[in-house]
Amino acid sequence: xxxxxxxxxxxxxxxxxxxRETTAPTAIPYLLLAPSLLLLGLLFGTALVLLLALSLxxxxxxxxxxxxxxxxxxxxxxxxxxxxxxxxxxxxxIGLLVTAACALLGYxxxxxxxxxxxxxxxxxxxxxxTPLLTDPIIRAYGWVVIxxxxxxxxxxxxxxxxxxxPVKLMYNWLGVVIGLVHFLLPFMIxxxxxxxxKLDVALxxxxxxxxxxxxxxxxxxxxxxxxxxVMAGSTIVFTLCISAFVTPQILGGGAIQMLPNLxxxxxxxxxxLNFGSAMALILLVVAMGGLLGFQAIARRLWAExxxx
Amino acid sequence: MYDVxxxxxxxxxxxxxxxxxxxxxxxxxxxxxxxxxxxxxKTTLLRMLAGFVRPGRGEVYIRNQMVNDVPPFRRxxxxxxxxxxxxxxLTVAENVGYGLxxxxxxxxxxxxxxxxxxxxxxxxxxxxxxxxxxxxxQQQRVALARAIVIRPAVLLLxxxxxxxxxxxxxxMQVEVRQLQRTLGITTIFVxxxxxxxxxxxxxxxxxxxxxxxxxxxxxxxxxxPATTFVAxxxxxxxxxxxTVVGLDGEESLVxxxxxRQHLRIPQRTGDAPGVPVSIMVRPEYVELTARGGPGDxxxxxxxxxxxxxxxxxxRYEVELGEGASLVSLRPRGIDGGxxxxxxxxxxxxxxxCFYRLAGEPRNRAGAAAGVESDGAIPDxxxxxxxxxxxxxxxxxxxxxxxxxxxxxxRIGDEPA
Amino acid sequence: MRTGSLRLGxxxxxxxxxxxxAPLVVIVAASVGAGGYLTFxxxxxSLKWYAKAVTTExxxxxxxxxxxxxLAAAAGAAVLGVGAAVAITRHRFPGKAAVEGVxxAPLVVxxxxxxxxLLGLFTTLRAPYSLxxxxxxxxxxxxxxxxxxxxxxxxDQDPCLxxxxxxxxxxxxxxFLHVTLPLxxxxxxxxxxxxxxxxxxxxxxxxxxxxxxxxxxxxxxxxYMQYITDPALAALSTMLLAITVGLMLALDxxxxxxxxxxxx
Numbered sequence: 001x002x003x004x005x006x007x008x009x010x011x012x013x014x015x016x017x018x019x020r021e022t023t024a025p026t027a028i029p030y031l032l033l034a035p036s037l038l039l040l041g042l043l044f045g046t047a048l049v050l051l052l053a054l055s056l057x058x059x060x061x062x063x064x065x066x067x068x069x070x071x072x073x074x075x076x077x078x079x080x081x082x083x084x085x086x087x088x089x090x091x092x093x094i095g096l097l098v099t100a101a102c103a104l105l106g107y108x109x110x111x112x113x114x115x116x117x118x119x120x121x122x123x124x125x126x127x128x129x130t131p132l133l134t135d136p137i138i139r140a141y142g143w144v145v146i147x148x149x150x151x152x153x154x155x156x157x158x159x160x161x162x163x164x165x166p167v168k169l170m171y172n173w174l175g176v177v178i179g180l181v182h183f184l185l186p187f188m189i190x191x192x193x194x195x196x197x198k199l200d201v202a203l204x205x206x207x208x209x210x211x212x213x214x215x216x217x218x219x220x221x222x223x224x225x226x227x228x229x230v231m232a233g234s235t236i237v238f239t240l241c242i243s244a245f246v247t248p249q250i251l252g253g254g255a256i257q258m259l260p261n262l263x264x265x266x267x268x269x270x271x272x273l274n275f276g277s278a279m280a281l282i283l284l285v286v287a288m289g290g291l292l293g294f295q296a297i298a299r300r301l302w303a304e305x306x307x308x
Numbered sequence: 309m310y311d312v313x314x315x316x317x318x319x320x321x322x323x324x325x326x327x328x329x330x331x332x333x334x335x336x337x338x339x340x341x342x343x344x345x346x347x348x349x350k351t352t353l354l355r356m357l358a359g360f361v362r363p364g365r366g367e368v369y370i371r372n373q374m375v376n377d378v379p380p381f382r383r384x385x386x387x388x389x390x391x392x393x394x395x396x397x398l399t400v401a402e403n404v405g406y407g408l409x410x411x412x413x414x415x416x417x418x419x420x421x422x423x424x425x426x427x428x429x430x431x432x433x434x435x436x437x438x439x440x441x442x443x444x445x446q447q448q449r450v451a452l453a454r455a456i457v458i459r460p461a462v463l464l465l466x467x468x469x470x471x472x473x474x475x476x477x478x479x480m481q482v483e484v485r486q487l488q489r490t491l492g493i494t495t496i497f498v499x500x501x502x503x504x505x506x507x508x509x510x511x512x513x514x515x516x517x518x519x520x521x522x523x524x525x526x527x528x529x530x531x532x533p534a535t536t537f538v539a540x541x542x543x544x545x546x547x548x549x550x551t552v553v554g555l556d557g558e559e560s561l562v563x564x565x566x567x568r569q570h571l572r573i574p575q576r577t578g579d580a581p582g583v584p585v586s587i588m589v590r591p592e593y594v595e596l597t598a599r600g601g602p603g604d605x606x607x608x609x610x611x612x613x614x615x616x617x618x619x620x621x622x623r624y625e626v627e628l629g630e631g632a633s634l635v636s637l638r639p640r641g642i643d644g645g646x647x648x649x650x651x652x653x654x655x656x657x658x659x660x661c662f663y664r665l666a667g668e669p670r671n672r673a674g675a676a677a678g679v680e681s682d683g684a685i686p687d688x689x690x691x692x693x694x695x696x697x698x699x700x701x702x703x704x705x706x707x708x709x710x711x712x713x714x715x716x717x718r719i720g721d722e723p724a
Numbered sequence: 725m726r727t728g729s730l731r732l733g734x735x736x737x738x739x740x741x742x743x744x745x746a747p748l749v750v751i752v753a754a755s756v757g758a759g760g761y762l763t764f765x766x767x768x769x770s771l772k773w774y775a776k777a778v779t780t781e782x783x784x785x786x787x788x789x790x791x792x793x794x795l796a797a798a799a800g801a802a803v804l805g806v807g808a809a810v811a812i813t814r815h816r817f818p819g820k821a822a823v824e825g826v827x828x829a830p831l832v833v834x835x836x837x838x839x840x841x842l843l844g845l846f847t848t849l850r851a852p853y854s855l856x857x858x859x860x861x862x863x864x865x866x867x868x869x870x871x872x873x874x875x876x877x878x879x880d881q882d883p884c885l886x887x888x889x890x891x892x893x894x895x896x897x898x899x900f901l902h903v904t905l906p907l908x909x910x911x912x913x914x915x916x917x918x919x920x921x922x923x924x925x926x927x928x929x930x931x932x933x934x935x936x937x938x939x940x941x942x943x944x945x946x947x948y949m950q951y952i953t954d955p956a957l958a959a960l961s962t963m964l965l966a967i968t969v970g971l972m973l974a975l976d977x978x979x980x981x982x983x984x985x986x987x988x
Contacts, residue, residue, distance in 0.1 A: 028896075029815035032807035033823060036867055039804065041826050044864050047841035048833075054844050105740050112737040126972065127741045131748060133968045135925040137945050138961040142747020144949075145754055145762050145958075152750070152764045185744065243834030245928045246942075250949070260836045260928070267840060267932070277844060280837045287834055360887055380890040381899075387891045393884035397906045406902075407892030458892060 055278035074278030084262070084279075088286070091259040094173065095242040095290070098180045102188040102237045103230055105181070110192035110229070111222075114199075132186040140250040143179050144170065147251075171253030179251040180241055187240070188233035195229030196222070231298035238294060239287045259283050310369070311336045311494035312357065312462050317366030318518075319352055326352040328518035329366070334462075334511070337492045339485065341505035344515035345541065350498045353515075354464050357496065359383050371461050381410070386455030386493075387464040391471070392447045394439035400426070400450050401435035407458040425457035426450075428487060445476045452484070456491060463488070465497040469504065481508055502542045506530060514538045531590070536665055539588050546591055546634045547665070552583045559659075560585070567629030569608050573662050586665040593661035594636035596624060596647065597654040606654025610634070612647045622646050626655060748965060755958035762955050773959040783960055786944030790924050793855060793940065797862035798920040802912055804863070805870025805919075810904070812871075813878040814886075831868045838865060839929035846933065853935035861929050866919035873918065873979065877911030878904075914979035917971050 056071040078084045113124050131139060146153055147169035154166040169175055199222070207217040245260040252261070263283065266276035313333040319326050327349040334340050342350040355361040356368055359380035368375050375383055394403050401422050408418045426432055429449035439447055448468055455463055465484070469477045485508050488495050499505050505512045506526040513523045514537070522534040533539035539547070550571065554561040559572045560579045573587060597606050610626040613633065622640055624647060627633045634655060640646070647653055750764045758768030777783060808827055812820065830838060842861050851857060885907070889899040905912075927942040934940055939947075941964075948957055 026815075029811040029817045032811040032815075034807075036804045036808040036827060036871070037823065039860070039863060040830065040867060043845070043860065044830065044838070044841075045826075047838075047845040050844045050848060051837070051841040105736075105743075108733045108736040109740045112734060122976075124737075124741065126976075127745055129972055129975075130965075130969060131744050133921055133972055134748060134965060135942060135945070135961075135968075137925075137927060137942050137949070138751065138964065139747050141945075141949060141957065141961060142751045145750050145764055146747060150761075150763065182744065182747065185740070239832070239834070243836060245836055246946070250946075260834070263836055263840070264928075264931075267843070273840075273844060273847070277840060280834075280840045283834055284837045288832070291832065358887070358891055360890075379895075380887070381893045381895055383891075384893070385891065387888070389884045389888060391882065391884060393882060393888040395885060395888070395903060395907075406889070406894070410893030410898070454888075454892065 051277050051281060054274050055281050057274050074275045075282070077275065078279060078282060087257050087262055088259060088282075090173075090256070091242050092286070094177060094180065094248075094256075094258060095238050098177055098184060098241045099234050099238045101177070101181050102185050103234060106185055106188035106192055106233065107230070110189045110196055110226075113189065113193045114196035128186050128189055131182065136183055136244075136246045137250070139182060140179050140247050143175065143182065143251055147175055147178065170251050171255050173252075173256050175251040175253075176248045176256045176258075179247040180244060183244065183247050184237045184240055187236045188230075191233030191236060192226060192229040195226045195232075199225055227301055228298060231294055231301070235291055235294040235298075238290045242290065243283065243287055259286070309336050309372070310334060311338075311371055312496065313369040313372075314353070314356075315367040315369065317353075317356060317363040317368060319349075319356065319361060319364045325518050327356070327363075330515075330518075330520045331366075332513060332520060332523055334494055334496065336494055338510045339488055339495045339497065339508060340511045340513060341497045341499055341509040342513045342515055343499055343502060343505040343542070345500060348515040349518040350515045351466060352518075354387075354466055354496060354498050357462065358385050358387050358464055384458065384460050385462050385464060386458055386460030388448075388451045388455050388466065388468045390466045390468065392439075392451040392468070394447055394450055394454075396439055398438075399435065400431065400437050400439070400442070403439065403450055404435075404454045404457050406454065411458065421457055422453075425453040428456070428490075429453045429483075444472055445480065448472065448480060452487070456487070456493065460493065463493045463495040465495065467498055467500070469499075470501075477504075484508070506542070514541060516541070532663055533588070533665075536586075539663075539665060544591050544635055544637075546589045546594060548587050548589075548628075548632055548634065550585050550587070552579050552581055552585055554581060555579060562587075564608070564628060564632050566632040569628060571607060571657075572659065573664070574659055576664065588663045588665055589634070589657050589661055591623070591635040591637035593657055594626075594634050595656045596626065596636050596638060597656065598647075599652040599654055606656040608655040608657075610653060610655055612649055612651045612653060615647060615649060624653075626653060628655070751958045752962045752965065755955050755962040757955050760954055762953055762958060766955075771959075773955040774963070776954070776956040777960040777963065780948075780956060780960075782939070782944040782948065783941070786939055786941035789855070789858075789934075789938050790941040793858045793862055794920045794924040796855075796859045797866045797923040798916040800859070800863045801866040801870040801919040802916045804867050805915060806874055806905075806908075806912060808867070809871050809874035809878055810900070813875050814883070827871050828868050830865050835865065835926070836928045839932040842929070843932040853938060855938060857933045858930060858938060858940070861933050862923040862926060865926070865929065866922050869918045869922060870912070870915035873911045873915030874908055877908040881907050910978040914975050917975055917978070921968070921971060 055074055058073050109124075109128070113121060113128075116124060145151055148154070149166040149168075151169075153169060154163075157163045157167060169178075203221055203225070204217055207221045208214070212220060242258070243260060244258070245264060248256055248258045249261055249264070252258070257265075259279065260283065263276050263279045266272045266279060310333040314330055316329050316331050317327060318329050330349075330353060332340075342353060344350045352361055356363055357370070359375065359378060363376060370383065370385065395406065398406065401419075404422045404425055405418050408421060413421070422435070423432070426435060429452050431446060431449050431453065434442070434446065434450075439450065442450065451468065468484075469480050472480060481504060484497075497505075497508065506529070509526055511523065512526050512529045514521045514529060516537045522529060522538045524532075524534075529538065529542055533542060533545075536547075539545040548571070549565045550562040551565070552560050553563045553570070555575060556572070558575055560575045562571045562573055562585050563569070564571055571587075573585070579585075595606075599609060608628055610628040610633070612624050613627050614625040616623045617640075618637075620640060621637050624636045624638065625633055626636060636655070638646070754762050754764050754766050755773055756769050756771065757763055757766030758770040758772075759766070811817075812824055812827070839861070842857075842864075846857055881904070885903055886899050889903045890896070894902065925942060926940070927946060930940040931943055934943065945957065945960070
């Protein structure tokens with residue numbers, strides 16, 4: 001080191017001792033956030049903690065005496081009962097089925113939407129968004145009219161001679177799935193389209209130019225690049241699907257009980273807030289699991305690179 | 309009187325040191341350009357003056373008032389943003405009058421001053437339009453009018469001409485400079501365009517890696533770059549490395565690396581056989597002669613590797629030997645029909661056009677800071693990095709004007 | 725260049741779009757039927773079910789409750805959401821990631837869970853039935869939507885505009901009122917409209933919290949549907965659909981229909 005011969009600026013090493021300050025922290029952001037945090041953090045947060053507490057208290061049906069699990073009685077009751085587990089399985093099955101159906105039906109629409117000229121694009125957006133903004137009860141009600149024994153669909157089937165007697169199209173899993181697909185399809189379409197429309201047209205043209213067919217281009221270029229949109233859409237659709245109440249309630253007609261319908265029953269009809277709370281938390285865990293699961297799959301797909 | 313003075317300011321964003329120990333001062337009425345590649349810290353420096361960034365260390369003075377803790381809205385500093393930042397929901401007149409409302413200026417007076425400012429930027433009768441109805445050049449003028457109408461102590465321009473096309477840009481350069489002269493506003497102009505910086509300014513500060521590498525008049529910056537970085541960044545630099553092989557009176561004889569050719573350059577104290585030398589010359593000073601033709605007594609010779617027709621001039625790249633080549637810019641027509649690839653040519657450079665860089669060998673050239681703690685390099689070679697400033701002539705403290713333009717000099721040495 | 729696969733794709737697209745519109749079209753058509761049952765295609769033409777819909781006491785009362793709660797939630801969410809959005813887009817502060825998580829949490833918690841949790845809370849606090857319970861609950865689920873839209877608007881807005889205002893001598897508050905707010909107003913309105921729709925259409929949270937005297941319109945709709953099958957419900961639905969379309973057009977004007985991908 002040079003000792004004192006270099007006057008002027010201190011050596012660069014001295015600079016590291018200087019303050020690494022960003023803008024000085026002020027109270028302003030906290031003041032701006034205070035009302036929201038009070039509502040969402042304190043009120044909502046407390047409610048969720050209380051939900052956990054309620055679920056740990058014994059429900060209307062007491063736990064078997066001598067049971068080793070004192071606090072988890074409600075959970076044990078759910079997890080040891082094949083009926084509830086069966087309904088949970090039905091919920092998950094319908095969730096996956098609806099998600100897959102939305103992806104398959106939504107992709108071509110999203111693609112057309114992304115490629116459509118502005119005028120047609122607005123029309124398509126209006127057609128997609130209008131049901132999204134319509135009350136789910138009204139939408140399910142429309143399907144009740146269409147799918148009923150006297151409904152237009154059954155009449156069409158009878159008239160064409162495809163069937164001899166009206167087909168049962170609702171108050172079974174089919175009606176629930178149709179209703180849920182209708183309920184959730186817009187989310188999938190918008191999610192995929194938002195990714196597709198950001199893709200450079202030149203990528204597709206380059207693939208065609210290099211000799212791939214349209215299908216080859218789709219498989220090798222579009223699909224891998226739009227997979228994040230599909231996965232994001234699937235995450236939304238799956239979590240909303242297993243949490244849906246109105247649509248399965250109306251179109252299932254009691255024959256199909258998804259988890260939210262069972263929870264509603266416990267609380268509104270059986271007044272068992274404790275067991276209902278436990279089921280609600282199970283639903284929350286399943287929904288979160290779905291969320292994380294789909295995200296993990298998405299990440300895995302990315303990590304593996306483009307599927308060949 | 310200085311309108312702007314920075315005293316050892318530094319700023320780090322997390323691990324990134326955006327500005328490192330910069331000191332400078334600008335006289336009232338002067339036009340200073342801060343020139344450097346993106347990320348060199350020039351915009352951060354400008355934002356410090358505007359009050360959007362607080363210096364981590366050091367002090368910022370505007371008109372002798374320390375403003376480190378003065379919020380932006382009390383600084384009276386006019387700023388033209390890179391993308392103009394015109395309020396899209398306000399008309400041209402409302403945009404220009406925006407700062408006057410904050411200053412509680414009465415309506416008639418405000419209207420008068422807005423009109424005056426708009427006429428200064430040649431936008432009379434545009435007052436009712438919205439920014440989106442204006443062209444890029446017109447938006448730029450509105451931004452300028454908005455910044456000067458508040459009669460700021462300092463005008464800050466953050467690459468305001470960057471998004472204009474070449475023709476318009478050149479016209480705006482002239483207009484901005486004329487306006488600045490007319491109003492006599494102390495101005496700091498940030499740009500990465502060296503031509504713009506050289507043509508518009510009283511003074512140019514070249515920045516790199518958060519440091520102020522050199523501060524000087526445009527001519528000083530161009531002809532006597534203090535560091536390799538400045539030499540490379542401003543203009544096309546031709547660099548030849550070599551070794552002193554002999555001394556001859558006032559001159560040193562240098563063997564150009566990679567060749568057997570020798571070059572005479574003005575001698576400097578400390579020159580002795582074996583001392584490495586780096587010299588720089590601007591392409592327009594590199595004369596070419598036809599090999600074997602009349603007047604062929606050129607000290608160097610080489611072979612034309614490329615020639616590029618540039619309109620008014622022709623650019624040649626001449627290879628002197630392995631790893632040694634020079635670029636020559638010749639006015640079209642001067643050397644007859646010019647040279648073609650493969651032609652062997654004589655190369656001549658007038659001794660006064662050589663500029664010797666600091667003694668660092670090439671591989672250290674980029675790391676200006678590297679010289680600081682290295683005592684092995686003789687003082688006479690240490691005319692480069694900012695870190696060495698003040699090592700001769702008894703230090704150059706802040707507040708002492710030594711160079712034309714009234715700037716506190718940060719660069720210690722005069723070139724060879 | 726038209727190829728077979730392309731045409732197949734566009735047929736599939738329009739088939740899906742028909743599927744999306746089908747239940748809405750059926751309801752609108754059935755609402756003007758003259759018969760006492762809901763049928764499609766409708767038999768005869770009559771507007772009498774519209775008359776019945778607007779005079780059915782439950783519908784009128786439910787509409788009033790839902791409209792009030794929706795307006796209150798939208799207004800409250802606007803105020804809370806703007807503050808929160810400004811904080812997370814324009815400020816740096818410790819714990820920001822956690823705060824963002826809290827702000828968006830109501831979006832990932834199923835509404836039925838939110839409803840039961842709040843039912844538990846209000847029951848424990850012995851809070852009496854009132855509109856406030858509904859408004860607070862709806863505020864919780866709508867604030868995230870406003871935060872998202874407004875944050876998107878702030879994100880797209882050049883921060884230089886605010887700096888220019890400060891530079892020209894306006895304080896932070898003046899800058900917010902004269903520059904930031906006017907420029908994000910469309911996004912704010914769009915977010916509020918969305919908040920209103922979310923609140924207005926909510927069934928599952930209201931059903932836990934409303935109690936008998938504050939039944940919302942979706943609760944009335946669902947209740948009516950259980951017992952009566954006349955087209956009055958379709959008439960009411962058609963009117964609500966008209967409001968929805970109107971709001972959608974407003975959303976398009978304010979925010980751009982394309983950007984609705986943000987919502988869920």
